[in-house]
Amino acid sequence: MRDKRLVVATPPHLRQGRTIRRMMMAFMVALLPALAWGVYQYGASVIVLLVSACAAAVAADAVVSKMTKTAGSAPDGHAVLTGMLIAAMLPPAAPWWVAAVAAAVAIFIGKAPFGELGGAPIAPAVVGILIVTLSWPEAVDNYVQPTTAAEALKAEGVASAExxxxxxxxxxxxxxxxxxxxxxxxxxxxxxxxxxxxxxxxxxxxxxxxxxxxxxxxxxxxxxxxxxxxxxxxxxxxxxxxxxxxxxxxxxxxxxxxxxxxxxxxxxxxxxxxxxxxxxxxxxxxxxxxxxxxxxxxxxxxxxxxxxxxxxxxxxxxxxxxxxxx
Amino acid sequence: MDISFFKRGVKLSGRVPVFDITDVKAPDRAVLVMSQEAGIECKPAVKVGQTVERGAVVGEDPDGESFVHTPIGGRVAEVGAKVISPQGIETRTVVVERGDEKLQAWAPAWKDEQGDLLERLRVSGVITSCTQPLSLYRTLKDVARPRSVIAATSRELRRGIDHIAVRLTEFDPHLSALDAQSAQVDLQQFSDGIDELVKLTGARQIWLVEDKNIAKKHYEALEKTADDRNWEIVAFDSRRYPAFADALIGKRIIGREPPVALQNIHDSGVLVVDLSTVLDVRTALVENRPITKKTITVTGPRGTNVVRATIGTPYADILAAVGESGDYGKIILGGPMRGRAHHSLDYPLTRDVEAITLVAQGDVVLHENRMCISCGLCTMACPMRLSPGLLSRYCEFGQWEEADNTHLFNCIECGVCAYVCPAGRSMVQLMVLGKTEVSSRRNA
Known part of the structure; x- marks a missing residue:
């Protein structure tokens, strides 16, 4: 008798090939046209928000995965998607740190206490946005005219709009x-x-x-x-x-x-x-x-x-x- | 019957039916596992050194419902050596070594030709592979026997089976053993088998269940017989898995959804069997022989073959017969959608196996069982309209009662939920775990 042991598994042995990662990628790609329009309208300020929110979400996720000794959600893209959603929801004139705080809050409070992806009762991005809305209302409710956004960044709160x-x-x-x-x-x-x-x-x-x-x-x-x-x-x-x-x-x-x-x-x-x-x-x-x-x-x-x-x-x-x- | 009849399930592609059957010669040393059907273990009924005729009983379960027969006549070489079944249960074996020619004549399965048909069926080991392989006797014993007697008139009241549906194709569309058998079936034998089944159950209508994707010419002969004998024909699209689930066939026949809890749709008067079961019934009741052969699909890196092999033949021999060899990572007993992977190539063929599927070493994918993200893809795909995601979480965290109340037992274990799951969850494993736990608590 050969001793070679084969892999045992329960059915089905075929899978469709869907993964959480691909699902998250689909969301990110689907969000891109709208974000591109935002960049076209408001210029670099949107990119600043995007980068700070995504970086903060990934960093927060790394901290959580280190603390809980789990893989975290950075590999499947959920942290980045959360950052993107937060940046998309913030007004372009919002300061970059608001985006970073919202993303960190989203991961630390909106997601981490509920375990892996799948446990959060409210979407983490929503939690992040709502908490910064309550904490810094004047920084968040700060809309600007599309064309004047670049100047608005330089001279804060000048060309505000409704x-x-x-x-x-x-x-x-x-x-x-x-x-x-x-x-x-x-x-x-x-x-x-x-x-x-x-x-x-x-x-x-x-x-x-x-x-x-x-x-x-x-x-x-x-x-x-x-x-x-x-x-x-x-x-x-x-x-x-x-x-x-x-x-x-x-x-x-x-x-x-x-x-x-x-x-x-x-x-x-x-x-x-x-x-x-x-x-x-x-x-x-x-x-x-x-x-x-x-x-x-x-x-x-x-x-x-x-x-x-x-x-x-x-x-x-x-x-x-x-x-x-x- | 088409998409409008069955919207759920998943689309599977790549169906290439095979219609040639290769015969694998009976082994000189047959290893007979005492657990030929999941859940039942027989006790060896022979001793080492004893001579047995071909077809003699070598194992019998305490309830007398399951029997193991030797496919070759000879000497019992070994009794009680343990192997691990695909279900992960340790079971005993009986090994028979081929003896001289005169032992190769068939021992009659039932001594008294006039015996009750059901009793004769009991000892012959006919398997019906409905949703799960089960002995046909066990399936029929409740429905074929009188349920009660009407007072004063002493007329017997039977639950009865009105319709018998004969599946001419496989549940799992990747397999084709039944397609091959139905393409070259002996019509006389098939009709005889049907007649015996009708005698057993008192059914009034026979339905042949075809696959729409198979060329009409393969069914021509059967359809002609069906015409002559007034059988109905229904066809389903095999690419939409699991179109051939018993419950869905039953729905098409009786026009409403039959109850599926506990996988007993016989209560609705429909018995679903496959073509090989019909032929086995004939072998058992007309030829008075036990079932010792099985036609299975063997799929490996070299392609798909249909082989007719003897029960007790080690898999390695069957694979050698179709030219499969190499470094395998996984051997699946059954089709890719419902089969269980076994840890060793040395296990012998049992009668509940429909197919052998081999996966090359490099092609084995290990799935990560992640937390359910509640995406609902399984809910949309489940042919039984369950909430598999919720059920799998109940089973994962040991909430057996909630799982039971959420219709866990309506699950037919088709594997569609796990197929679509983006989190790679072992849905079927969790469902089976839940069913085991709930039943053990019910019986306790």
Missing amino acids: TPIGAVLIDPSDMTEYDTKELWLGRQVGSSGTTGPLFLILGGLALIVARAARWQAPLSFIAGMGMSAVVANGIDPTVYPSAEFHLATGMTMFAAFFLCTDHPSTPTSPNGLIAFGLLAGILAYLLRVAGLEFGAEPWAVAIISLATPILDRLRPAPFGKVVSHA
Whole structure:
């Protein structure tokens, strides 16, 4: 008898070849067009934010992996993706250290306490952004005109501007000044990587086609936001802007395609995802009209993320069984 | 029956059916593992030095449900040597060495030709490879026997089987032993087998389950017989795995989803067997012989072959017969989707094995079992509409009761969840662990 021992394993012995790393790469690539638009609009300041956020996330992850003696999430790209998401959500005029702090907080508080990738109840990037929003509101709520960004960096806070949502909140009659076509094309004041709705939609659709993300949550988020806007607009069109305005501005598309698709913090079942998206969309709309200029969408997603364990109970009935115990 | 009937599962490519069957000669030294079906271990029923006729019983389980027969007549050379089964369980073996010619005549499996069909089936070792290989007797014993007697009329009430579905192709689309068998099946033998099955179960309708991707000409003869004998034909797309799961075949036949918990869809009146089981039933009941041969698919670096081999033949001999040799990293007993990898090439063929799949040393990929990231790909792919990710976490952390309440036992272990999992989780392993733990707690 030969002693050679072979590899033992349980089935299946074939795998599709999907890995977490590839999934994260898909997200990064999908985010690139929107970030490129941000760089085109605001110049080097976006790159500064990107570099500092990504570097801080990777460094924080290295510290965590050293402390916990695990591989950490740098190899699978989640740390870098978190940094990219944070940079995309910050206004271009935000100081670089805010991005670094947000990324470090995201990893240390948003992710590390919950173990490996997969445990975080709220997307780490959202946690990072929300904490810096609460800590340094004036540094975060600091929007600038696209063309003046380079100068704005040199002489701090000179050419500040209002985002479309901020402007409408202050004076509803401003909404007539915005051409929705321009908004869709991304010619608007906003955060580094969230001002190009078309680029975000393009990236998001690519994610869905590549099956790195699922369509239910993004689409129902858009539906939730859109339907709320339609209802409010129907009640009083002079105060509440149209649905199109809401969908094209702020972080709607970013939240739909990049925050609602964070796997660990969203439900897994199709119905759960639809409920998640609808609730988050409605909540984001309510927060917007209640006066939250920056961060309505991350707040909404974070709050609804906490309901994920309950939404996850909206499981399909198993095969051959009509009544569910769920 | 097409995509609209079955949207879940995964698309597998690379199906190249093989239609030639190579015969592997019976070994001179047959190593008979006492655990021929998962979960049942027989006790050796012979002593060293004893002479046995071909087909004699050499192992019998305490419940009398499973038997091991010797495929060659001769002298018992060894009893009780231990080997480790693919399930990781230590089991005994009986080794028979070929004796002279007169011992090679078949010993009748059942002495009394007039015996109850089910009793005769019991001793012959017919396996049905539904979702899991199980003795056909065990599958049928509850349904074929009267369940109760109606008071005053003394009429027997049977649970009954209305439909028998005969799968003409493999569950795992990478295999082709059944395709080869169905392409060259002896129609008379097949019809006889069906007749015996109908006698056993009282079924009213026979269904032949075909693969859409196999050229019509391979099914021509069978289809003609089906026409003559009023059998129905259904076809599924084998590239969409697991289209040939019993539950999905049952759904197509009875028009609603049969209950699948505990993998007993017979309660819905459908018995799913494969073509080789039909032929085995004929061998057992018409020829009165035990089952000692098995047609399996052998896939290795040199390609795919279908071989007809004798139970008890060491794998090395089967591989040599088809010209496979080399430095293997993994030997999988079964197809790539459902087979278990064994640690040694020295293990002999058992009757629950459908295929041998070899993986070259350099091609072995070790998967990292990471934490579930809740991406939901498994939920979308699961043909039984379970939440495999959630179930795997329950099983990973020992929450057996929750796993049971989340329909763990509806899992058919097709492996689709692990196939799509980006975290490389050993989903099937966790499900099997959970099922084992839950059943042991139920029985305790």
